[in-house]
Amino acid sequence: MVRPPSCNESGVKKGPWTPEEDEKLKSYVSKHGKGTWRTLPKHAGLNRCGKSCRLRWENYLRPDIKRGRFTDEEEQLIFNLHSVLGNKWAKIATHLPRRTDNDIKNHWNTNLRKKLLQMGIDPETHKPRTDFNYLMNLSHLLGMSNLGTSTSPWANPYVNQFAKLQLVQNMLQLINNNSSLVNMGNPNYNLLGNQILNPLDTFLNGTNLQNKDSILTSQEYANPNGINNNSCMLMSQTCSDSSRQNIFKSVTEKESETNQEVLGYNQKISILPENQVNFEYWEKFLIEEDESNGSH
DNA sequence: AACCCTCCCAACCGCGATGCT
DNA sequence: TAGCATCGCGGTTGGGAGGGT
Incomplete structure (x- = not known):
């Protein structure tokens, strides 16, 4: 069985996130929770794959993230x-x-x-x-x-x-x-x-x-x-x-x-x-x- | 000012793990 | 148990920033 890549949707945007995309993702997750990452982009109005959304949320947008210099x-x-x-x-x-x-x-x-x-x-x-x-x-x-x-x-x-x-x-x-x-x-x-x-x-x-x-x-x-x-x-x-x-x-x-x-x-x-x-x-x-x- | 080089980090990719039917 | 979908992890990459020449 060969599984297709999880982000193989055609026309899905890749690369750096814009502030508008960040805002959409943040407001959606804050209202509805993470839910299923696969379906989240569609519901949130984002032209991104679920994996990209998860990564952006977990590594950057999550409110409890500590950034900056390591002590x-x-x-x-x-x-x-x-x-x-x-x-x-x-x-x-x-x-x-x-x-x-x-x-x-x-x-x-x-x-x-x-x-x-x-x-x-x-x-x-x-x-x-x-x-x-x-x-x-x-x-x-x-x-x-x-x-x-x-x-x-x-x-x-x-x-x-x-x-x-x-x-x-x-x-x-x-x-x-x-x-x-x-x-x-x-x-x-x-x-x-x-x-x-x-x-x-x-x-x-x-x-x-x-x-x-x-x-x-x-x-x-x-x-x-x-x-x-x-x-x-x-x-x-x-x-x-x-x-x-x-x-x-x-x-x-x-x-x-x-x-x-x-x-x-x-x-x-x-x-x-x-x-x-x-x-x-x-x-x-x-x-x-x-x-x-x-x-x- | 222009170019080059290095560093850093956000984001991507592939794959194993897990869950569901 | 098989088949498939999804998640999560670790390795890697690409491009922007900053410093040096």
């Missing part, structure tokens, strides 16, 4: 949700009141994705990038900034420190990916090749995560047995797929328990460990390190 909190929430849900924009949108999935998707593709790439993180997997050319470029840029001649963002001490850490992590990851001879770079082993045995391994390897209690808090990250802050942070982003699935499971379980929509917003942040790991903790970590004049 830092919203961006952080999108990062976290994307790391768990992937490109499930509609799902993500349910956690951001009054934002549309299209808006979030656009913001991700035009802004957030680039931010992650600049930080050396693969936006698809939320894991460190390890392609050779990227690491060489990053290394070169960092070298320039050390000479004090660069006016680029790398000259920013926080960005620079972050990038250095990221570079070390990514190179370790690259070495690990390309060599089975040594365990250098493997988060389960220290630089001498000795296996690290601590609770963090459990989390990073995605095992023994039957409930949310198994997920380490940021405090636990800060003081894992035998691991200093740097190596702890470097490893924090190598979260396995099974870990993500467990995180997602705990999120959905928590959701069904609380059944709170808007008020659940902050709670959902608080039960996502990656929120603490990737950003807040990073920021705090770098500031503290800078204040104590630490060098990496």
Whole structure:
């Protein structure tokens, strides 16, 4: 069975909506409700297909839509949700009141994705990038900034420190990916090749995560047995797929328990460990390190 | 002023999911 | 259960805006 396109009516208008069309659609929906999108254009006197009307209403005309710049909190929430849900924009949108999935998707593709790439993180997997050319470029840029001649963002001490850490992590990851001879770079082993045995391994390897209690808090990250802050942070982003699935499971379980929509917003942040790991903790970590004049 | 380039976002397209008969 | 209509989602595109040369 070949289904014809849902907007194949001949003579149906496409492209940008005029203010007159918007007004017709708004007044019709406000009087009669959405009803059936297929028949709505005819009843509303619009020469558009139903699908186009639905899109225009849901993404633009709906009165409860929040438009404009995304706040830092919203961006952080999108990062976290994307790391768990992937490109499930509609799902993500349910956690951001009054934002549309299209808006979030656009913001991700035009802004957030680039931010992650600049930080050396693969936006698809939320894991460190390890392609050779990227690491060489990053290394070169960092070298320039050390000479004090660069006016680029790398000259920013926080960005620079972050990038250095990221570079070390990514190179370790690259070495690990390309060599089975040594365990250098493997988060389960220290630089001498000795296996690290601590609770963090459990989390990073995605095992023994039957409930949310198994997920380490940021405090636990800060003081894992035998691991200093740097190596702890470097490893924090190598979260396995099974870990993500467990995180997602705990999120959905928590959701069904609380059944709170808007008020659940902050709670959902608080039960996502990656929120603490990737950003807040990073920021705090770098500031503290800078204040104590630490060098990496 | 004219041209080019990049960015952004509204809108479209295709397809899977769902509901109805 | 099959067949069809409709909805909803995610990927992609095209054109306007704005900045640089």
